Amino acid sequence: MKYGIHLPHAGDQATPALIRRHAERAEDLGLEDVWVSEHIIVPRDKFPRSPLFFDPVLSLTWAAAVTKRVKLGTTVLVLPMRHPLPLAKELATLHNFSEGRLIMGAGSGWLKEEFAALGVPFEERGRRLDEGIAMMRAVWSEDPVTFKSRYIPAVIEGMTMTPMPVSPIPLWFGGSAEPALKRTIRIGDGWHGSSLTADQAAPIIKRLRDARPGPDFTISMRVQWDGTDRGVLRALVDSYAAIGVQHLLIAPQDRNVDDWEKVTEGVGALVA
Template sequence: MIQYGIQLPVQSQTTIYAEAWEAAAGPGDLVEIARTAERAGFAYVACCDHVAIPRRLATAMSTVWYDPVATLAFLAAATERVRLLSHVAVVGLRHPLLTAKQYATLDHLSEGRLILGVGAGHVREEFEALGVDFRRRGALLDESVDALREALGPDEFPEHHGTFYDFQDLGQRPRPAQTRVPLWVGGSSPAAVRRAALKGDGWLPQGDPREQLAARIEDIRKIRAEAAVQGPFTVGAVTEPLYVGTPDWDVGRRTITGAPDALAESLRAYRAMGVHQIQVRFRSRSRAELTDQMAAFGAEVAPLL
């Protein structure tokens, strides 16, 4: 059965997907949404990462971007089972030992619920303000993944010697609760797809239309086969917006609506492509409508997937 998760609203409010009600929402809304996700069988709740938004992008992206570690830790204390995904952490902005300290602590405190999603980032000014070379963000991410494998592994004194980062004999505890923290790589460029195939435990596409997804999944399979990469690998997809039932308001032309069996039939196409987990989102006019949609999806659509 395909798994399903959700990118949390409220914590990022870019105009591409934020609903009007989110502007006045806050911590209590996030807690209720996370608890609803847990009750409705969602595999994870996800939180994304930006440190600072330049003025030129603020109108479109907004400047509302909650810190993912703080937000996921807050929600870990309010839930018991749902997993906690960074979608995605721009790990090149920070030294891997700092990233490891934050996310190892989160995994420890949540008793092993972390999924670390990572990506290269795209906002030049953000890198410049933090003293990081934007042009080398791909190379920084490649090495960060390797360094994080060591820093989040079982060794209290991880060791890594690379081009950008070099450390040894520096102990970090607490260690993650998981023996191996799942590391999913985000992005849909050829470089990102290759990075996910070779270095990741999973792939988080960035809004690929479903008609393009099958070809990218086949690319991942070929890359892994040619490199003889072994082990489980989780293929993800971000679905079109959903609305369970027949809406009496304009939910947008791309939104999939209808009875549970119709939604399930549409979403099963992802499984046929080789997708293991789908990230869903719902059109809504209030937190109550969103949580009602999530509950309906878990009860009526998910069993048909």
Template sequence: MTDALPLLGCGLPVAGSWATQATIGRVARQAEALGYASLWTFQRLLRPDDADLEPAHRAVLDPVVALTLAAGWTTRIGLGTATICAPFTPPVVLAKTLTSLDVLSGGRLTAGLGIGWLPQEYAAAGVPFERRGARMEEYLHCLHALWTQDPVEFSGEFYTVPRSRTGPPPVQRPHPPVLLGGTAVPALRRAGRLTQGWIGSSRHDPAAIGDCVAAVREGAREAGRDPHALRIVVRGVVDLVDRAPGGTRRPLQGTREQVLDDLAALSAQGVTEVFLDLNLAPRVSAPDAVEHASLAYAEHVLDAFAPVRLSPPAG
């Protein structure tokens, strides 16, 4: 059933002991050579002592810096953030940063943005936690203006841009694709109304992702947009084993054949892309994980699901 698989990407090593210059370069080059569609990073500013976060969140590189390094090692593969908590950065600053990456990578960026959910991060960023939805809505409009108007001028409740020029423009026109994260129904519909798609988090149940897809597409329909033109991207935490696990297994845990079946099931629910993110895999994110073992496992997974071998032969 490989013809029913979504596009496959992979997560860059950005969290834990394997998040080094050497591993980022090696994984980026290997993913491109094996035909993966994209490389992805994520953002975590801090890990509060009183928050129940996965071990992978204890030490995380900046998502754009890591992608910039990967861009220098590659020439074709897409580069995406999944996600950046947009309200922590003024729109004009984020627009300049992401435009710079799009220019320097030759137009390979996908801007995955989120609203954030940790009050401690909002406090550290100096942004009010209240009215996050309204702030995010305006943020997206401001970002769009910064990328599409020349000169640009924007005046809203939360953000203001005096009449200015902000060149250079991004390579991708009118702007790099924007995907929005979120779990609540209003956030899902916002993704469909205002952006080019939605990014699911590791906390979403892969077996029930279709409900989220339906809400995103409903938002697109309400806005008069084509719901099937949206990108639906899911983070896949793969636990690849040689023997089928006994008893109940979670999706994307099992043998290569079982994981391929799970990927096909995601595609059947409307998912267009899955990136295999090993940053959150237990054997990589464990506090005692070592760089060489994490890299060896990542290379094993990348080789097992290499799109160059999964794709049917031409003709």
């Protein structure tokens, strides 16, 4: 089992100093990776907790600058909300600056008001996700590149986007709905599940592993822990390991409470 932590880049306590501190501590403890999530703009009435979110790509760039080894993941980027070309440039830059440490966790999104504020049709988010991934992979691997788009406004004919990533950027899809699972099987390098117990995740993991049995496909799960009882954390780890989970991202139970210290140290004890 490999372990990662969520960086404190969201919620009342989030600061650049804390992001840096926990990225450095994760590396010192021997953890595999550090992660950030995403919202760009949110309806205030749906976020009674703090709506503060630092930008995920810039937060990981900040973390990359103070680390050398830990991988850098997004849990998850809502790709349909963004135009793929500037995002592809940003991610390739981060991947290259960090010497190939980026893991792109991606999803289709759920917050309709956020899509509306950004002028993106919510009902097209699945199709835009598929097309956006294809567009990004094209500009990351072809020079010159020609790409015919249907849903995303773009005219790409005989064009160049460099520098390309120094290595392929792993793509882990979130979501457990049928379209998400089919997409993961078809084009993903891994599955990054969330908010599922081991019993709930077991049949999904069996289906994914039956379809993608190779070592190039990773099964990951995002879970929450309150940072108090390390026996509870150990039991949580064992329950997911038993169903074939290879990687756990462990996030605080409440991001508005400054319990990152306890979570980071507790996760670090798993690899001591």
